[in-house]
Amino acid sequence: MVTFTRLALAVLAGLASSAALAQDKPTLTIYTYDGFASEWGPGVPLKEGFEKTCGCTVNWVAADSSIGTLRRVQLEGETTEADIIVGLDTAIAGEARATGLFAEHGLALDNLVLPGQWTDAQFVPFDYSHFAFMHDTDSMPEPPTSFEELIALPENVKIAIQDPRSATPGLGLVLWVKAAYGDRAGEIWQGLAPHILTVTREWSESYSLFLEGEVDMVLSYTTSPAYHILEEDDETIKAALFEEGHLPQIEVAGILKSSEQQDLARDFLAYLTSQEGQAVIPTTNWMFPVVDLGGKLNPVFATLPQPEKSLSLAEEEIAADSRAWIAEMLAAMQ
Known part of the structure; x- marks a missing residue:
């Protein structure tokens, strides 16, 4: 009985110690979009990789979209439980910055591989690609090579796009048309x-x-x-390259000022942009990494045709005028 009692006490002491350690383990709460946090997305391997060294628990909280994550933080303000948002992009970074809720990341971010130079003090890039229209070479062997060629096709040629008010690719298309055509954007939307x-x-x-x-x-x-x-193992799905150029989407992450885990959040962003973290991105989020992975990048990515011209718009211009550009697009749909 004495031996049993000592054993029971030892087990209880061990359980109590484990519980105390679990309570002492910090939690890093990250808001992101549902595809990123899904079982097939990059969230799972990033969580596993970071938790191996951080002595913490990563808690993904998913919204239905990147824009949804920003709206949630805007509503929650300084009371948000989020330490980081992962999955904003350069189209909505200006709006996010204007909230005043984001801290400077303090990372050096040397040797990034991106369309253009990166100098943002608040947002850290983690992947990118250019917007494009997909076609199936079996049904459309010769796709249009510009927006104007697309407009000129018979009306029974149909496309699907996303709402710029709820989906970053939809907003990206609005910006793409504006960057390519300027004051003619309304005319292009009427044709599309x-x-x-x-x-x-x-x-x-x-x-x-x-x-x-x-x-x-x-x-x-x-x-x-x-x-x-x-x-x-299907090579029939291709991106149609347009001669006027393409707009890139650069996805970013940012630390909330209200986070009580500033150092841990910064460590996560450093991991996200490390070779180990970046190696996860291409075949889970299907975007280009922002660092050179060398032989770790699947060679298929090197075979994908890319636009010769990369378009851009200033963040200040997007922040000031994107609502008017969206209204211009929606008016053409009526």
Whole structure:
């Protein structure tokens, strides 16, 4: 009985010690979009990799979109539980910055591989690709090579795009048209309108329509064909390259000023942009990494045709005028 009692006490002491350690273990709460945190997305391997060395628990909290994560933090303000947001992009970074909720990251970020130089003190890039329209070479062997060629196609050629108010690719398309055509953007939208079968709330809805053959083309990314090649052994899905150039989407992460885990959050962003963290991105988020992975990058990515011209818009211009540009696009849909 004495031996049993001592054993029981030892077990209870061990359990109490384990519970105390678990309570002492900090939690890093990261808001992101649902695809990033899904079981097939980069969130799972990033969590596993970072937790091996951080002595912490990573808690992903997913919204339905990147814009949704920003709206949630805007509503919660300084009371937000988020330490970091992962998955904003350069189209909404200006709006996020204007909230005053984000801290400077303090990372050196040397040797980034991006379209253009990166000098942002608050937001850290973690992947990128250019917006493009996908087509199937079996049904459309010769895709249009510009927006104007797309407009000139018969009206029974249909495309699916995303709503710029709820999906960053949809907003990216609005910015792409504006960057390419300036004051002629309204004219381009008027020409595109007869070809637009639907404007979906999220990317996945419109991409499903494309895969099901309901539309001829869909707004996505120049890196999207990599998924079909590597996961489905299908090389018929291609990105149509437009002669006026393409706008890149650069996805970013930022630390909330209200976070009580500033050092831990900074460590996570450093891990996210390390070679180990970046190696996760290409075949889970199907975007280019922002650092040179050398032989760790699947060679398929090097075979994907990319635009010769990369377009851009100033953050200040986007912040000031994007609502008017969205209204211009929506008016053309009526």
